[in-house]
Amino acid sequence: MPRQTRAESRARTRELLLTTARELFLRDGYHATSLEKVADAAGFSKGAVYSNFPTKDHLCEEVITQVRNEQIHAIHTAFTSEGTIDQRLEAFDAWADATLGDPGWTLLEAEFAIHAVRKAPEVRARVAQGGREAAAALEFLIGEELKARPRELPLPAAELAEAVLDLGIGLGIRRAVDPDLSPRPLGDLVRLLLRA
Template identity: 40%
Template sequence: MAARAHDIDLVPTRLEDRVTDQSPTTKAPSRAERQAQTREKLIAVSREMFIADGYAATSLDKVAEAAGFSKGAVYSNFSGKEELCMEVLDAIHADLLLGVVEAFTAETDFDGRIDAFTRWARVQLGNPLVTALEAEFSAAARQSAYVAEQLRNRHRAMTAEISRLLRDVVEEAGYDVAFDPDKAAVALLSLVIGVGAMRSLDSRLDLDIIGETFRTLLRGVTAPTRVRTS
């Protein structure tokens, strides 16, 4: 079962927004299309700057200059730096979640999918600059009710998507869902976040622990589906 972008509900239009029509056309882009292109470029440029320099050191003036736009163009697309950084984190998390979906929908058996997830973790988890940005931005939630609410909403959306994915994977493997998928999703997300933070400090950390722990978790809370006899 191949992963599909529209299966991801973390940011309902995030992945679609980044897919552009490559068909040739002579028609000039509309105002809405130009604005979408401007918004996309601002997110791409600010993503590089936020990751490289951090949240506090990245100003909207610097983003506008690097992207080749006026500061007014930034404010016509985003209410401020908080919303822009939230969009950047949404794009990062959508990319990560797509990788998780692809691992758990690979054309293999139950254990093979966990192995694929472990391989994904080895490559994707623990980028120290991304981890630092997430920590710095999360700290802003102490002073901003907007940031706090947005982060809560996104974590809940991510948990719900992982919960749905776990239920599908377990049922497809022929196991009864003998656990609360929402609680298992929280446990998995906490494991990934925690190990990712640790790896950002110690690149030698063995990420096989993620696959081993996850395999133990699912084996321990599931049971093979019983074959019913008439």
Template identity: 50%
Template sequence: MPRLSRVESQARTRELLIATAKDLFLRDGYHATSLEKVAEAAGFSKGAVYSNFRNKDELCLVVLDDIHAEHIKAVAEAVSGRPFDDAVALFSEWAERMIGDEGWTVLEVEFGLQARRDPALRAELAVRDRAVRDAITSLARTFDTSAHPAPLPAEDMATVLLSLGIGLAIQRVIDPGVPIGTLTDTLRSLLGRPKSE
């Protein structure tokens, strides 16, 4: 096996640190996961972490980017190019599995609270929030609304759906029995599609 170049080795170290941090953040939460724990679990020194990330906040932002990208891709693959009812059914299956996932939900809430006293970190989270809303907006625009005009612009629908999803996630962490159907019923309503269609 050929030896890795320095750049390839650094990239591989970074990928391993991100994957390890993701596992620890999702399992233990933001505050309980130190950079020392990430380094140790990944098999590196703390210096390896600092040579790739300025601090824990930066590492967590990268982890959240990775999580968001995974979920956006999964939802896009489920709904894109499908008839409306099929897309909603597949989205509902994804939502049932993921909205209220304790590790993900707690990490998002904990890190959001971390940012409340740090304007720069809050701005970074706002950029990511806009990116998620933009992705939802793009997906909402893939639905044919010619027969059923939507009562809200796609951007507003994205904000409503994201807000409802966040609220449901928190509720489902507390009570996993909270039904996810509220989200898909709201989607149908916002797109002017009756439930029985």
């Protein structure tokens, strides 16, 4: 078996650190997860963490971006799958039921956003940009739906995307506290607006 190049070894170390950090951040939260804990759990030195991620904030941002991209992909899959609009909305409902209020992801996003506002103003703009990117991804999906099945919407696609994202975030936080809360209002809002 050929030896790994330096670049391959560095990429593998970075991947292991990111995987370990994701597990710890989602399980324990932002504040309880230190770079030392990530290094120890991954079997590396703290220096290995710093050589790949300049700060804990950068590491956490990567974890959040990774999870957020996976969720956007899952929503995209639900909305672009074959079938009727009702079948695609049912797939979206299934995603919402399985995902909204996930204690790890929901609480990490909320804790990190509060940290950015209160303690890390230099991170705040990047957190805000992440929210804008999520809204833009939803707007793109709405646009794709309108191309496939043209109709008038009661709101511009950008505003609809913001409304869906904001309801999803609020509902996710509430479901993290009260798991018995139904995620159905999110799907119902999308149904109402897409069928208007």
